[in-house]
Amino acid sequence: MEFSSKLLERAVNEMSQLPGIGKRTALRLVLHMLKQPKEQIMSLSNALQSMRNDIKFCKSCYNISDVDLCEICSNPNRDETIICVVEDVRDVMAIENTSSFKGLYHVLGGKISPMDGIGPHDLNIQSLVDKVKAGIVNELIFALSSTMEGDTTNFYIFKQIQDYKINVSTIARGISVGDELEYADEITLGRSIVNRIPFEATLKL
Amino acid sequence: MEFSSKLLERAVNEMSQLPGIGKRTALRLVLHMLKQPKEQIMSLSNALQSMRNDIKFCKSCYNISDVDLCEICSNPNRDETIICVVEDVRDVMAIENTSSFKGLYHVLGGKISPMDGIGPHDLNIQSLVDKVKAGIVNELIFALSSTMEGDTTNFYIFKQIQDYKINVSTIARGISVGDELEYADEITLGRSIVNRIPFEATLKL
Known part of the structure; x- marks a missing residue:
């Protein structure tokens, strides 16, 4: 040009x-x-x-913030015993939009990806393990994207914390609300059947 | 958000x-x-x-430039008797890339578009008419896009200068080089037949 x-x-x-x-x-x-x-x-x-x-990053959860401790971490009404592990700030925003989560977040800043030269030490993993060691956390929810890198990252974190008695969960994978079954991919449809939930539980939503 | x-x-x-x-x-x-x-x-x-x-706009052709008179207008090897009328700077770049034009340009800065509130006086039309009046120009080539706004602009300029004895042309519309006839739209194909050119002329290209 x-x-x-x-x-x-x-x-x-x-x-x-x-x-x-x-x-x-x-x-x-x-x-x-x-x-x-x-x-x-x-x-x-x-x-x-x-x-x-x-711009600052929250010293506790590494979310983007204008102050040292972000609004979510400093909110006394949030449940500090549940931590949702996400990849980046956009995921925090997406989950906050649902109003379905009242715990805290931990922003990793990416996924483990050897192809891109991103190892565990490039991410905010140690500070998450330290939180678990400190004994306040009851549950970790993995909310990374379900790619090979996301699964690797989940597994790496899981190995670091498996000796501590906390619940570890991942967000549910399944058919989107409103989607037609016939157009769903097999893996998602398969998982939604394996991980089926009691019908009564849906009545409370 | x-x-x-x-x-x-x-x-x-x-x-x-x-x-x-x-x-x-x-x-x-x-x-x-x-x-x-x-x-x-x-x-x-x-x-x-x-x-x-x-950034400056060339005082003669209104092309974007770092100096008062752009490189094209100040180049003594270019033919100042032929002016190609274009909509904006990108069109100048596109035509320059072809190396097929050795005249000068005149950048209108848009098309007449009453829907968007753009009238003739918002464009660099008067200065173009003045160039024609000054008597140096032999030919104007309209290279605006072939939309209603482009056609309106061409016609408006044509009315202003029709009393001066100069050639006025528009760029050829036709089938793109390498395109299949069966996929061409009817209007373009129709025009390419009506405006057919002597075969011998193509041998020189």
């Missing part, structure tokens, strides 16, 4: 570093920005800078 | 102002930025700021 301006070229190159944004999309976005008021671009770039520079 | 951090929320809101970027994509991009070195985010936001603040 030949650019008529170095400034334009630099902006496009920087934008196209973002995941899922190629050169063409970057050019479209940058040309859009050129048509916007200057204040809006200042506001965008300031928001990005101050986010990158000033 | 509930955010655990105001800084994160602000960054996501700013990013999701960009066209084609929703809240989820913005969150994904912003979380990616959080994992990048601070220098990279500084570099991105500086590139956007300096682009927005310092």
Whole structure:
């Protein structure tokens, strides 16, 4: 791509570093920005800078936060004996949206993935094990994605904590509410039959 | 969407102002930025700021440029008697990539579109008419997209300059090189037959 301006070229190159944004999309976005008021671009770039520079991670659960201890961890109404283990911040947001979980979270920051060079020590696993050792936790809920990396991570954590008497569960896999059985994949359908639940339990939902 | 951090929320809101970027994509991009070195985010936001603040538009053709008169307009090897009229900077880049055009450009900055509140006076049309009046131009090539807005814009410009003795052409519409006839839409196929060209002309390409 030949650019008529170095400034334009630099902006496009920087934008196209973002995941899922190629050169063409970057050019479209940058040309859009050129048509916007200057204040809006200042506001965008300031928001990005101050986010990158000033954002904190909760010292307990590693969720993104503006303060040292995030709102969830510092909320006295939440059950600190149950910890839901998730991959990243988006998973916390997704589970919080359901209003179905009143415990705390632990954000690993990724999954163990040797292919990407991510080992257990690159993730917030030790601090989770320490929480379990401290004896406050009754239950861990694994809510990682069900990929090979997710399963590996679950298993690695499980091995570290299996000597402590706590419940370890994973979120249920099954057919989505409202989905047709005939279109479900076999593995999910198979699991939903193996892990069937008493009908009476559904009456309380 | 509930955010655990105001800084994160602000960054996501700013990013999701960009066209084609929703809240989820913005969150994904912003979380990616959080994992990048601070220098990279500084570099991105500086590139956007300096682009927005310092970029110039060529005073003759309105192409994006770092100097007052763009490289194309100031190139003595280009034929200033032929002007290709395009919608925006991307069209200039696309045509330049073909190396098939040695004239100059005129970037309108959009198309006449009453639905979007864009009238002739919001576009760089008067300066184009002035160039024609000045008498240097021999030919105008309309290279706008073939939509109703593009056709309206072509016609509006044509009415302004029809009293001057210059050639006015539009780029050829037809079947793409390498495409199968059976999959072409009727309008394009129809036009490619009506506007057929002497076979001998193709031997020179």
